[in-house]
Every structure is written in C-alpha cells, then in structure tokens.
Amino acid sequence: MAYTNDDQLAINTIRTLAADAIAKAKSGHPGAPLGMAPAAHVLFSRFLKFNPKNPQWLNRDRFVLSNGHGCMLLYGMLHLAGYAVSIEDIKQFRQIDSLTPGHPEANHTPGVEVTTGPLGQGIASAVGLAMAEAHSAAVFNKEGFPVFDNYTYCFVGDGCLMEGVASEACSLAGHLQLGSLIVVWDDNHICIDGDTNSAFREDVLKRYEAYGWHTQTVHNGDTDLEGIEAAIRNAQQVTDKPSIIALKTTIGFGSTQQGTHTVHGSPLKADDIAQLKERFGFNPNESFTVPQQAYDLYKKVEAKGAAAEQDWIALFDKYAVQYGSDAAEIRRRVAKELPAGWEKHLPTYTSSDAAIASRKMSENVLVGVADILPELVGGSADLTTPNLTRWSNAVDFQPPATGLGSYAGRYVRYGVREHAMGAIMNGLGAYGTILPYAGTFLNFVSYAAPAVRLSGLSKVRLIWVATHDSIGQGEDGATHQPIETLAHFRALPNCMVWRPADGNETSAAYAAALAAKETPSIIALTRQDLPQLPNTSIAKARKGGYVLSEPAGGKKADLTLVSTGSEVSLCVEAAAYLAEKHGLNARVVSLPCFDVFDSQPLEYKLSVLPDGIPSLSVEVLATNGWERYTHEQFGLDRFGASAPYKDLYKKFDFTVEGVAKRAVATVDFWKKIPYVISPVNRAFQHSNSI
Known part of the structure; x- marks a missing residue:
C-alpha cells in the first residue's frame, strides 16, 4: 500500500509534538524523535501488532526504545496509536506524577514494555523478550495453533551500541538464532560529545555479522518510507538470525541545528520550533496540534490491532478446547500464580x-x-x-x-x-x-x-x-x-x-x-x-528476621547478637562462650533479609530487637546499613585476602573469642546509658514520611 500525504502528516505530527513537549518541559532530547519519526510511523502503522485498549495482550509484538532519552518519540506514538496517553499527558512531559517521565518506565506508562534510558539496557532486555517468545512458542504452540508468534522490535542509537552490555547480549542473541528480534539502528553519527568518529569508528554491521546477525542498510531514513518498510519485511523473512537495520538518519531533522550534537539533548529554541512547524505545514502559533487526519489514520491501525487480538482470542479458545491443560498453564503463568502445594x-x-x-x-x-x-x-x-x-x-x-x-x-x-x-x-x-x-x-x-x-x-x-x-x-x-x-x-x-x-x-x-x-x-x-541450626524454620525466616535463641533458663539477656548467613552459627557458639567464660547472657537473632524484616509490624520488630538490651551485629561484610538494627557493628570494612577460609576468619578475628571480645565491650559501653532504645524504635520508620 502506497504512502500518502496523511502518512507524512502523521510523521510530522510526531515531530512537532516532541518539539512542543520538550520545549514546554525546558528539558529533553529532541534529536532522536525528529530523526526517527519516519521509522516509528512505518513500524507502528504497517507492522506492529498491538491493541492499545489491552496493552497486556499476550501475543502482542513488543517494541523497545533502547535509546530511551528519545522517549517523546514513544510517547507521541502511544498517544496517536490510542493508548491511554492523552494530549494532557504529553503536555506534562517530565513533570511530577505524569505518565510521561524523562525516560520510559515499565509498569508506569501503558505501552512501555521495559524500562530504558541507561544505554544498552533496552536492547539487552529485548533479547530477553525474544528468548521468552522462542521458549513459549516451543513449549506451547501446536500444529495449527501458533499462540505465541510475536516479534520483538527495538530502536537503538549509537550510544546503545557502544555500551558493553549491548555487545554481550547481541553476541548471545546471534548464537541463539533469535529470528523474531528486529533492531533498527538510528545511524546518525552523532553523540553528546559530537561526531561519533571521535570515539566510535568501527564497522558496526561487520561486528553484527560476526555475531551471527542478518544486516541491512537503509541509506535515507529521513524520507524513504518504502525503503524502511522493505528492510523490515526482509528482516521478517530471516527466521534463523536476529536482524539489525542501519538506518541512516539526520539527527534533529527539520531543525536549524539538524545533524549536530547541539540538537541531541537540549530543547529547540522558539524561533527554531516556529520554522520547523512552517516547514512541516503546521501553524507556528499553535502548540500540541494533532490534525484529525493523523488521528483517523491511527484509528484504522488501532482497529486492525483490535481485530488481530480478537482473532488470537478465538484461536486461543479453540486451543483451550483441545489442549486444556496447556491453556490453563498459560493463564496461571500470566497471572503469576504458583501451583497449589x-x-x-x-x-x-x-x-x-x-x-x-x-x-x-x-x-x-x-x-x-x-x-x-x-x-x-x-x-x-x-x-x-x-x-x-x-x-x-x-x-x-x-x-x-x-x-x-x-x-x-x-x-x-x-x-x-x-x-x-x-x-x-x-x-x-x-x-x-x-x-x-x-x-x-x-x-x-x-x-x-x-x-x-x-x-x-x-x-x-x-x-x-x-x-x-x-x-x-x-x-x-x-x-x-x-x-x-x-x-x-x-x-x-x-x-x-x-x-x-x-x-x-x-x-x-x-x-x-x-x-x-x-x-x-x-x-x-x-x-x-x-551447620543446620536448631530452631530455624521456613515460616520464621520468611519474616526476614527472628529470634533464634534466648538465654537458657529464662535469664534476662545482657546482649543481642544479630547476624546473617555463615556468621549466625558463629554467634550461637559465641553466646555459649559468653555464658561460660564471662557470665553474660546473649540472645541470638538471625536477620536473613533486611527488607522483609522492615515490612513487619513495629511490635514484631521490637520483639526481635527490643528496647533495653544493647545489640551487636556480626557479618563478614561491610557494616554499612547495620546501624538501622544494632547499636554496634562487627564487620569487615576492608578488602579480604587469599587463604583457606578458616585462616581468613581467624585473621580477621571472626572467631568465637573475637565475637565475645566485642560483645563484652558492647555490654560495658551501654551500661552507661540510662535506657537503651532499640535502633528499630524510631520517630518514623523507613518510609521517608511521617
């Protein structure tokens, strides 16, 4: 189907929305949205399988904007495509509590699949999405029932491809032959510091060929909509390799600063936005304009996506009749429910x-x-x-x-x-x-x-x-x-x-x-x-912290020893030693998970770490953070060394005698305090609010 003036109008709408939102916020990155708008439009209008009214439709195509700083490109697309991202949300770009934060966040904005922005993370997560599709299809698909057959599409910039995490992930993706993964590289030769030739001169496509990827180049990504479409269709035909398309674009296309690093991460000036709008046929005196033709075009895309989901639901219903246990298993997994028992x-x-x-x-x-x-x-x-x-x-x-x-x-x-x-x-x-x-x-x-x-x-x-x-x-x-x-x-x-x-x-x-x-x-x-310790249990430990032992014979405790992991058994031994050698009665608390313990009611936490008793933590790791739970800390605030582990514990005094020595010092010091308040008993808890 040929591209029309309405397609070009939609593309320019994406561009002007980005320019307006970034200018209003006085913050953002206009370069990528201006340069990648044609590719985004081609992908969303001609390829991407989605239903904006049900962003969690299981067999939807996944789209990842790895160069997440260009997120106004994504937000503009989500708005046009009918997701619950309103024009008011666009106007609130980068503002408090908005649906349009400065980089895309999953579980925050409808239509955002994974959180991106730290460069390289998006493309690596896209590899995970493609692996999940391949695995789910292999496990659940049956003859005539392709319940999993979605693509994962990913936009990346030069910065993503410089990051080591992208290289690691793409190397693995090539080995795994993930044919459903299609990456579009915004090949504009610009990074924050200027031309990429200053630091990034490798032949990227040759590197990806070596990884085992299918590679293509579109030489005019600014206007060649047919070329972009053809490249994506070619990539879809390659089922035994992931694909990367080098899309030659002009960063900040349409701006007076196009092609330069100045348009990467700063709002366009008012006169630049005015000329941009005139160039693209918009009224320079109006902001956040979306022509009805653009909405109408994407209404058709939305209807196509809704119909695709309905077709899939009908397929899945038939699948459930023939393969009931598999269908139930899929539903259980999606609900994140674990099997009974x-x-x-x-x-x-x-x-x-x-x-x-x-x-x-x-x-x-x-x-x-x-x-x-x-x-x-x-x-x-x-x-x-x-x-x-x-x-x-x-x-x-x-x-x-x-x-x-x-x-x-x-x-x-x-x-x-x-x-x-x-x-x-x-x-x-x-x-x-x-x-x-x-x-x-x-x-x-x-x-x-x-x-x-x-x-x-x-x-x-x-x-x-x-x-x-x-x-x-x-x-x-x-x-x-x-x-x-x-x-x-x-x-x-x-x-x-x-x-x-x-x-x-x-x-x-x-x-x-x-x-x-x-x-x-x-x-x-x-x-x-x-050793397997007495008095432990799954139920106790799931509270994040609990009393492992109290002094024998109901004696009043002089001290609480608090520990995790391998040092808990050491504290058990130290408590016995303190009673025998120093006449001190020690409680022992195991605190395997701080966060889970923090979530318990204050009454419970005080039963574990009560007022009136000084406490000492023992852990062969840095002591940072332990002050929230204990009065004194015995840890390792230096690097380790090379030796058999028992020799290391001895070297650093993590012995029964070493713990006892610090326990005695703790008791002696806190005797001077009229009343010992538990560190967990504070004016307000760890919620940063009162």
Whole structure:
C-alpha cells in the first residue's frame, strides 16, 4: 500500500509534538524523535501488532526504545496509536506524577514494555523478550495453533551500541538464532560529545555479522518510507538470525541545528520550533496540534490491532478446547500464580542433618521445585558447576539447529556475560510466561548492577543465585570476595537481598522470591559448609528476621547478637562462650533479609530487637546499613585476602573469642546509658514520611 500525504502528516505530527513537549518541559532530547519519526510511523502503522485498549495482550509484538532519552518519540506514538496517553499527558512531559517521565518506565506508562534510558539496557532486555517468545512458542504452540508468534522490535542509537552490555547480549542473541528480534539502528553519527568518529569508528554491521546477525542498510531514513518498510519485511523473512537495520538518519531533522550534537539533548529554541512547524505545514502559533487526519489514520491501525487480538482470542479458545491443560498453564503463568502445594516441594532440615554449603542447599531447592514450576527458566554466567544452578535432567535452551538443546529447554548458557544476563532476565521476566533466575558469584552481580537496579524499578520478579558470598570464598582472594556488595543491593528499593544461615532459611529465601510478584531477589550463598541450626524454620525466616535463641533458663539477656548467613552459627557458639567464660547472657537473632524484616509490624520488630538490651551485629561484610538494627557493628570494612577460609576468619578475628571480645565491650559501653532504645524504635520508620 502506497504512502500518502496523511502518512507524512502523521510523521510530522510526531515531530512537532516532541518539539512542543520538550520545549514546554525546558528539558529533553529532541534529536532522536525528529530523526526517527519516519521509522516509528512505518513500524507502528504497517507492522506492529498491538491493541492499545489491552496493552497486556499476550501475543502482542513488543517494541523497545533502547535509546530511551528519545522517549517523546514513544510517547507521541502511544498517544496517536490510542493508548491511554492523552494530549494532557504529553503536555506534562517530565513533570511530577505524569505518565510521561524523562525516560520510559515499565509498569508506569501503558505501552512501555521495559524500562530504558541507561544505554544498552533496552536492547539487552529485548533479547530477553525474544528468548521468552522462542521458549513459549516451543513449549506451547501446536500444529495449527501458533499462540505465541510475536516479534520483538527495538530502536537503538549509537550510544546503545557502544555500551558493553549491548555487545554481550547481541553476541548471545546471534548464537541463539533469535529470528523474531528486529533492531533498527538510528545511524546518525552523532553523540553528546559530537561526531561519533571521535570515539566510535568501527564497522558496526561487520561486528553484527560476526555475531551471527542478518544486516541491512537503509541509506535515507529521513524520507524513504518504502525503503524502511522493505528492510523490515526482509528482516521478517530471516527466521534463523536476529536482524539489525542501519538506518541512516539526520539527527534533529527539520531543525536549524539538524545533524549536530547541539540538537541531541537540549530543547529547540522558539524561533527554531516556529520554522520547523512552517516547514512541516503546521501553524507556528499553535502548540500540541494533532490534525484529525493523523488521528483517523491511527484509528484504522488501532482497529486492525483490535481485530488481530480478537482473532488470537478465538484461536486461543479453540486451543483451550483441545489442549486444556496447556491453556490453563498459560493463564496461571500470566497471572503469576504458583501451583497449589508448590511450597511442599521446598526442602526442610533438622539440626541433626549434615552441614552443607548453602549453594548446595540452593541446588536442593531448584531440584525440588523444577518439575512443579515449569515457568522457572534459568542459567549461569559460565559458572554452572560452582553455582549449582542446573538440575540433572534439565535441557539447555538452544537453537535446535545446533544440536545442543532446544528452545523448549529451560537452562540458559549465558557465557561470561553477567551484565547482559541481568538485563536479559528483565526481558524474560517482562514477557509474562517466565520466572527467570541466574547464577554467578555474588561479587560479580556487581557487573550487572545497572540491570539489577532496573529490575527493582520495573517490578520484575527474578532471582539471582549469588554464590561465594564472603571471605569464605577463600583462596581466590580479595578480587573475588564481596565486601561491599550486599550493602549496595540492600540500599536498592524493591529488591529482596537474602543471606540465609542454613537449609531452612535457604528454602525460605526461595519461598519469598518465588512468591513475590513484583520484586527481584538476590540470594547470597556460601561456598563453605554451614551447620543446620536448631530452631530455624521456613515460616520464621520468611519474616526476614527472628529470634533464634534466648538465654537458657529464662535469664534476662545482657546482649543481642544479630547476624546473617555463615556468621549466625558463629554467634550461637559465641553466646555459649559468653555464658561460660564471662557470665553474660546473649540472645541470638538471625536477620536473613533486611527488607522483609522492615515490612513487619513495629511490635514484631521490637520483639526481635527490643528496647533495653544493647545489640551487636556480626557479618563478614561491610557494616554499612547495620546501624538501622544494632547499636554496634562487627564487620569487615576492608578488602579480604587469599587463604583457606578458616585462616581468613581467624585473621580477621571472626572467631568465637573475637565475637565475645566485642560483645563484652558492647555490654560495658551501654551500661552507661540510662535506657537503651532499640535502633528499630524510631520517630518514623523507613518510609521517608511521617
């Protein structure tokens, strides 16, 4: 179908809306919306399968704007396409509580699939979305019933392609032969610092060919609508490779500053906007104008999308008649409901059970729930054996052509790509049918910190299996021993960080992580063996913190020892030593998850960490954050060292005697205080409000 004047009018509407919104906000990035408007229009009007009245339609095509700073392009498209993004929302761009924040946020603006803005995150998450489609199709599609067959489209800029996370993810995408992934590169040769030749002169398409991608070039992305359409159609025909299209565009097309870096990240001046509107046939004295012809054109697109969804619903209804259990399974996954009785498959332990590493206890959980939770899809960053993330009969997620597995496989070989692994999990979790997990050493979750941050912001349920969690890592030394990592991630909103002390606490960590519908989790696990402690249970640990032991014989406590992970058993031993050698009565509290403990009622928290008793935390990690729970802190505010772990614990005084020495000092100091108030008993709790 030929393009008409109405198509060009819609394109120019996208451009002028972006210019007006950014100017009103006095903040934003007009360059990409002006340059990429033709490609966005072609994609949304001729290809993208969506129904704006139901943004969560399961088999919709996914669109990701990886260069999220250009988000007025996306917001303008969503408005024209009929999503619940009004012209008033456009006018409120970058303003408080608006639906149009400065970068796209999933679960905030209808039609935004994943959170983007930090460069490279979007394209990496798009790889996860494409993997999820491939897996879901392989598991659920039947002959004549393609219930999953959507495409994932992604716009990227030069900045995204410079970021290492994009390289990691795209390398894996090529290996996985993700034919449903189509990327359009805004190849305008401009970045914030100026011409990309100053720092980025590689042949990008040759790099992507080496990754195993299908590559094309459209030489005039400013006006060649037919060329853009033909390139996307060609990409759709390539089913065994992801595709990238180098779209040669002019940044800020139509502005007097077009083609320069000055138009990238600053609002256009009033006279520039006026000439832009005149050039595109708009009244320079009017703002936020949307001609009826543009609305009418997209009403037809909207109707086409609504009809496509109705066709899919009819297909799914027939599918449900023939494949009822599969249909029920899809519905369950989309609702994020777990199967009845799933918690019975979590391992439980008694104090007579053998001491084993909590990474092994984690493996026991995965083995226990793998069959009952088929949505659980995970892997490791080339650390499968030390992470213990794979159950024995797991099938690898691989392209069938490689002979290494199948797309129905549930174990992902991420390779040494921690950052991409985190961002890909955001895409997997956003798709709707998969509960992703992945393993690496806790120290190297830091490689993926930007992706973990977006997990929390985007409310994505996923699980990091983070092993080798302390100086207990041992001989590998300070480079591999995470000291500050948990303090960092504990400070992250909407992210559960667990450091379990034994098997029951490990099962509790998984129970909470699997049941959470909108929260990512990091489970920090030991390399060294841990004893199974008396008085632990899944129910107790799921409160985030609880009293493990009180002084014998109902004696009044002189001190509370508070700890996590491998140091909890040390505190149990230290409490016995204090009673025997110093005549001091110590309570022991296990605090495996700060965030979950924080969510408990104040009355409960005070029952665990009461007024009137001084407290000491013991953890072989940085002490940052512990002041919220204890009066004194014993930790490791320096780097570790290389030696067998028992020697390291001795070197840094994490021994029964070392804990006892600090416990005695704590009691002696706080005797001077007339009344000891618990650190959890504050004027206001951690909600930043009164």
